[in-house]
Amino acid sequence: MESSLAISRGAKRAPIAWRHVRDQVGLYGAAILLALWTLAPIYLIALSAFSTKAGVSAWPKSLLPTNFSTDTMQFFINSKGVLQSVGNSVVVALLTIAASLLLGAPGGYALARFRFKGKQTIQLSFLISKMFPTAILSVPLAVTFLQLGLYDTVWGVALIHTAMALPFVILLTAGIFVGVPRDLEEAAQTLGCTRMQAFVRVVLPLALPALAAAAIFTFVISWNEVFAATIITLQHRTLPAQVLSSLNDSPLYYRFAGGFFMIVPALIFIFLIRKYLLNMWGSVVR
Amino acid sequence: MAGIKFDSVRRVFGKTVASNDVSLEIKDGEFMVLLGPSGCGKTTLLRCLAGLERVDGGRIYIGDRDVTDLAPRDRKLAMVFQSYAVFPHLTVFDNIAFGLKMQGRPKDEIKRRVQEGAELLQLQDYLARYPAQLSGGQRQRVAVARGIVMQAQVLLMDEPLSNLDALLRLQMRAELKRLHAEIKATTIYVTHDQVEALSLGDRIAVMKSGRIVQCDVPMNIYDDPASVFVGGFIGTPPMNFLKGVVSAEGAPQVVVGESRIAPTPAQTPALAARRGQPILLGIRPENLAFASSAQRNTLRGHVVVVEPLGSHKLLTMQVSGETIKVSVPPDQSVASGNDVWLHFDADKIRWMDAGSGDTIH
């Protein structure tokens, strides 16, 4: 009686363990396959960017870094206009971050904390402008910018990027400030703070990490934007505008190096804000 | 002097009147409890006093200062929030010191007062920690200490114990009472827990739908509820109510089912004025006892459920078609299905108007 029980138990356990192993293999297999699909182009563009110029046109190519060299990258960075365009891209992105956070964060705070007439309408208008193809408005704006002296300046590009980023920033910051309990702010007020002091001493420190993530989100929008930047500038290109406008008359290795150069911040930034991926990107890009 | 006076305070949210011309005076050093079910306007009233909510009408005074239009920081009061609202980015020390720093007190004074406050709430060992490293009870102490070190004349507490587990709540309740005896600040304490209200309050203001329906010392609230609502809200289990009719002829008596109940001489004139009208009889579960036979002031009851609770037995009974709760001594022999006689003293009965629910005096 007892032994038969033991056998039947043992017999039952084995298939369960097998199923578990099979599930795990399937799970990790699928996960790794999708990871390879995601990583392969990044690895290969890196491989191209770090090979000799001759290596770029070699045939057939090895999938391993057999002719590693920084020649191509050096050539790209030293090409006319590239360093300047990187500088422009950074300046534009920083201006965009500063402008959209300084303008947008107070609005986000208002949406998070106050009940007022017209709030629904305003929120809806941000939702709509978030989906609007703002970049394409650089066509009519280019005409206006010519008259205002903003054409072909980092300021002009930053302005359009701010308009693109603002609806995102305002909804992001509203979400961030909703996440800081109102009680904390009120407690600070009863303990002797003005509204402003309560914001600076309590809300801001708590919201800072998420605000930094929002800043990175804004940076990415600006760093990656091609269309408006290309339309609005001639001499003062941003990096993507520089690469795009020279696509037709630049050698492959120049393009590969440029492509890789543009991807690097992506690797870093996604890593930095990985904690905020879902509640920030996931809830705001939609 | 820091008494508090609400003078016809009104606050409206859309269509809800959260505070319906509430007037209330609280004496200096008094512990006043605002008690009521959720949504009765008690927290709104407290927030109006703190300046966190503007008022739509009426005035509020602290001492003889009209604070109605002052910012929270200028009202010189301290508040403990339901969520504790302990600043997560500051250490316990900096949390307790926050208000003192805002006042620009000298460093050594801040240090001394934080130490005192920490001692009062047994937080000395945790001053360097962050709130995330504390238990719920400890965080709650920080919130209280932060308010107390302000030495404000007025201390506001918004359901401070409601997030604690039952045992801790019991402990903190006694501690708050000790604390109040020590610091003697005028205190307003908001709660929906009637046991807390009874245990802590010098007086209790019971609120319903934006109004104060009764304000009195705890035992009066318990013994003499102003209405069916108050009687039914206070006490575990609450007061029982039975429907009856005042006899049309003879000495005024109330007919409840098959029983006739005679009022005390003091109650008689009020009942005499209501001959032939329906009326409610209110009686607390512990004021009913078993009787061996039908006598004056007895009701026939059928035992449905018996719950032995250690200190007493709680019975669910049917009396003249209605369900009531009866509390009997633990050694009372009783089983479900029994039919028994219930006796009570006439002076324990409260009579309420069957229509309005108000107590008849």
Added chain:
Amino acid sequence: MRSKVESALPYGLLAPTLLVVVLLIVVPIFQAFLLAFQGSDGGFTLAQFQKMVHDTAFLDALKFTFLLLIFIVPLQIILALAMALLIHKRFRGHSIFLYIYAIPLAISDLAAGIAWLSIFTERGYLNSILHSLGIIDKPFLFLSYQNLPAVFGTIVIAESWRATAIVMVILLAGLEVIPRDYFEAADVFGATALKRTLFVVLPLLRPSLQNALIIRTIFAFQTFSVVLALAGRVIPVLTGEAYYWYAANRNPNVAAAYAVLVMVFTIFITIMYFRLLKTTDAEAGYD
């Protein structure tokens, strides 16, 4: 006094943003229409639109824009759904995979196009692999105008690769707000993994799926630099034509006509989106 200041505060805080939105979005929209419909004499004209429509690239641009949309959007959603469902299992190391899957979020379509160019170009990695496997002996021209379906395919792949990450975070964020009890309840009632996905997960995820679908459709109209990087003007698209008319032909009026066309499509889909949102919000109580 204080309460008056208080009630004006939210408007004051929102004013700067609203001003920027009006000046840089609302006003330019009118300007775009003006540019597109205004002749050199200042009067109303359809000449620019006629010029646009009669351009040889116009019909192709329209066709390819919609074709790309039809191929890219479903592919993205399927890939993203697979990723999101995997990550949602919270297996050991899932956060590393989440990071990897999310990387393309921050990669521009231009950079994505160039990355895939290194693969699809004549002497690129794909031809190298095919060669080493003995499938081909000389490179296949994926990106030549003679192999239009192949060129089209490379664009579909590159753009799907990039935008899958966006859809993935939308879907995963959607999955996270569904209480896990639902899935566990399905397990308790003996649902297989497939049945659970089909009959429990997907219906609950419908609001997020719809969101992703429409957002990606809207942005598919703006597909531009990934096409340029891989195909030049071999495959014309609407936004790309706006760029050409502006940058190469120096004709902002026809460029504006293209811009207006893209805007009209976007607005149309946005309206549909908010219609859908209204109905699904009522259904899905938690979103």
